[in-house]
Amino acid sequence: MILVIVLLIRTTRKVVDNNAQLIEQMKKTPVDRIKEEVSSVEQPMKMEDDQLMAWLEEKMQENPLYQQPDLGLKTMAEALGVSQRRIIRLLKSQPKYGSFSAFITEKRLEKACELLKSHPEFTIEGISQDAGFASRRTFQTVFKNHLGMSPSEYRSAVLNKTK
Numbered sequence: 038m039i040l041v042i043v044l045l046i047r048t049t050r051k052v053v054d055n056n057a058q059l060i061e062q063m064k065k066t067p068v069d070r071i072k073e074e075v076s077s078v079e080q081p082m083k084m085e086d087d088q089l090m091a092w093l094e095e096k097m098q099e100n101p102l103y104q105q106p107d108l109g110l111k112t113m114a115e116a117l118g119v120s121q122r123r124i125i126r127l128l129k130s131q132p133k134y135g136s137f138s139a140f141i142t143e144k145r146l147e148k149a150c151e152l153l154k155s156h157p158e159f160t161i162e163g164i165s166q167d168a169g170f171a172s173r174r175t176f177q178t179v180f181k182n183h184l185g186m187s188p189s190e191y192r193s194a195v196l197n198k199t200k
Contacts, residue, residue, distance in 0.1 A: 089127055090131065097144055103169050104167065104168065104169040105169060106166075106170060108169070110124060110137050113137075141169075142179060142183070145179075146168070146184070148168040148169070149168040152167055153188060153195065157196060161176070161189060164176075165188075
């Protein structure tokens with residue numbers, strides 16, 4: 038009986054410790070997670086532009102900072118350990134982006150399109166929030182300006198195409 042109690046106590050401690058670690062990980066923002074990762078890899082400031090761009094794209098996939106509606110250049114630069122000036126120069130040299138705001142908008146639109154395709158049950162409001170847009174109205178305006186149709190029209194076209 039005492040052995041069973043001791044085993045239960047040990048198991049309970051392990052579970053509690055594991056849960057505490059998970060809770061700590063969940064408390065971390067994407068910015069915090071990127072900062073931790075950056076400290077363990079080659080310094081981004083030493084990378085060539087093409088390497089840095091590939092690394093930046095990878096980081097945005099792993100920890101989508103762009104989903105934070107109030108994301109600014111300063112926050113992103115701090116999270117990545119790269120100067121604001123370097124990010125501006127890097128994005129300016131990319132024909133696809135040209136600027137920080139265009140980069141963030143592109144990432145948000147990619148996420149929104151992915152959600153519109155894969156989750157027809159999500160509301161447009163929910164998708165706009167998940168993608169990082171400050172409001173549904175902003176999302177709809179940006180979406181229509183970039184893709185030539187509203188999010189609802191896009192969803193309908195994509196769903197009809199798969200039928």
